[in-house]
Amino acid sequence: MLCRTKNNYGKEEAEIPPENMDLTSIPFLIYFLPILLILYYAASFSAQVQNGVLFVACILFYAWGDPQSIMLLIACILLSSVASYLIVRMDGSMKKLMLYVGVGVNLFLLFATRYMSDFLELLGPSIGVELHYSVHEPLGMLVFILHAVSYLVDVYRGKADTESPFNVGIYIAFFPFLRNGPLLCYREIQPQLKKRKIDYRLLALGACRLIVGLAKLVILTDRFRGIADNVFSLAQIDAGEYSVPILLSWLGIGTFTLQIYFEFSGYADMGIGLAMLLGYRVEENFNAPYSAQSLKDFWKRWEVGLSQWMSRYLSSLFSETHSENDDMSVFQIFTFAIIGLWHGTKYTFVIWGVINGIVVLAESIIDYPSQIPFKALRRMYTMLVVMIGFVMFRAEDIYQASRYYLDMFGLNNNGFFSDIALRLIRENWIYYIAGILFCFPIARNMNERMFKDPSGTLNQVMTLVYPLAMLLLFAICLTFIVVGAYFPA
């Protein structure tokens, strides 16, 4: 079946449980989702009953294929509930201590399940000892731990009230966002946990977002991933045996740039769509990042939820503990390193984060992107920096990344032309056209222009065509999913 790897973006990973329920799978789309919606809407007479249905759905989604990890999730929910209960009932240093304990234990769980193994692997050689530690990382561990931290900090700061373990559970394990975010800040979601209004507009918008996200994932992401993975595999071959030609290396990283956008924004669209179908309103996570005119601008548009989480919890923690005169630049780079760690456990992610941090810092200090004439050139500069960063993001290690950089700039005894690159374009031109069209806000801009004249013919035709076009898109998605899940004996 279509098995999206979990936060590894094609990199090798020790253990990937294939049975975890995926938002793009037949069990989810054809069974889980309709049944949930029937039960959820049937329970609309009571918000509490609805929450009950949603909580059970979250637990089921989580437990599917990974039942042993359910105890960890429940432990996290209970721990956060107890800690928040104590935080609001204590004062001064005890209150702070409770926060530290709650956040500390949660972060320890995260470190132990997600990062410890790679950390020890890295540490071992430097102290001359072979350190081995292997533990299964549960699905969505990162998301639910950071949700738990958000909950505790918001309660501590008085930005939000405590909730019953039930509601805390829904927030922490909210299944639409469990796999790949976006991260939700507790203070924003809390009012909706108790009261939310489901109207037909929200449901309609949710249904459309769901299918758009699904299409991004099953039609575009999977195709781009296949291409990028193959090119990066070629780049791993020993230098003496094969060097990736310039054309192919640029095609590879360009394709990966498309893949990563459609993967992240596809999950975000599906998550936001599902949340809307359940009556929740959630902020956007992407705002046409590939149209950015500087890297700083890019980070305002890319994974907005993550940036917001960082600024609300990490940056403010720094501001609380440091004076105004302290140099923020080191902290800014540190924040980007943490953003790198959010994406994966390998050190290459940290390096990617640091590269981004340094460039953003440089842009802030010198503001050189504004000196570049023409919007188009500024955008090209931004894309170039983003793509160069993504080489490190995608590479298995520094060696592969450095070889890939040499390939890109023709410094690896590699030629320019590649028949594989031409073949990849020849076979996938339709995906590339769709990918380029939809990663820039072309469709959105066209939509906006059309609505300037609501009674215009084009707009009226669109009203008739739109539902059919979306249904066709859904049928195409279903076809891709069914074909992907078909393994003839």
Place this chain on the structure above:
Amino acid sequence: MKYILRKVVFGILLLSILLILLASNIGVNGSKIIQNVRGTRISSVDDVKTIISAVENTMNEGFIGRMGFVEAYSQVVKLLGKKEFSDFLYVKDEDNYLHTTAFYSGFDPEMLTYAIRVKILQETVEAKGGKLLFVIPPIKYRTGNTVLDYGLPAANPENKISELMNVLTEYDIDVIDFNQYFPNQSLPYQQSFYRTERYWTIPAAWMAAREIAHWMEVTKGVQLDPDGSLIGPSAFDWVTYPNKMLGTMGLKTGKNYIGLEDFTALWPKDPGLYEYLCYLENGERNIIRGDVYDTLISRSTVEDMPDSPDKSAYTAYLPGIYLHNIITNRNNFEGLRVFMIRDSYFSPVTVFLSPLCGIIDSIWSDLEETIYQMENYVENQEFDFVIMQIDPYNINADTFDFYKEEAEIRMDLLGLTRTPDESTGN
């Protein structure tokens, strides 16, 4: 018109379709899903996982109109003129043959290690009085014959195969590389390989079986089929079924994309008498007794094949994948005892060799569960022949996942250099 109207219309349509799909799929698969849940006793978390996996399988495989979706996709891919299918899973050559894909098939530094592992297997077999034969079936990609459009990356393990064959021969292991036999004058390329299947044709498998029988005769100094009534050309009815073949590759691409092809079957004239014992994955055993058509060959798979095949006609020979199966020739109890480490390439070969042997005991070569058991099995049983057949497209550490520690010790003793990867045990 209002912006939201179009979205509302789509929302209603989508939710209605989801409900229809839910109801119809539950109608078809509901009882099987309940069976999946009730069929397994839960005594550990692994049992829960097994249930979930079975339920998910049922949901996927039982999806209503699945083949319709596959064929629709197949048609679209054809209309787009694509020469690769499903993210370069397969590529199509100029003669409309499907090939597995490999963007790169590089040098494998562990060939020596594999050879030493096979050598230890050979010594173990010979210590019990048996003989080992290592076999590689032919690959479909033929340099000089296969023509691909520019940039299409078909898998071509020719170099790996010859590298492995060289090192095995150096260690005095009997090998048959069927790439040297096929195609040949009596069986040209078109008759040696299917367009839509990765395995060789049934006639090619038959010729290979005769070659192996000849090796057995020479090695053991016996005559297994002096008058050719068991494995000679006249021992079979040769029947060609037009448009009955859509191999596993073709099933994946859909017939719209690649089209059907003819299937030539060799049906044994002598029905024989056999016992076919299969060990299932859940540990249960399944025994069938009867003639060759009751036990080893399913003629109906070919003869009753629908116009849109739902399985490969190739599976008529020893249908199903069993971790371990034993064929006993009840007309020749005292015949040769053969142990095979094999996969689907050898399903028809096994059928063709069955009348010549007393027992053919087989395990699947690329399954971790069986290959681990193999060491003990070979040490504790007595066989006249052990035939190890591997998938020519999968020459890697997983295929040679046996006698690892012994091989490591042997290499240390011989002072042979090991690659860094071997410290991980692979």
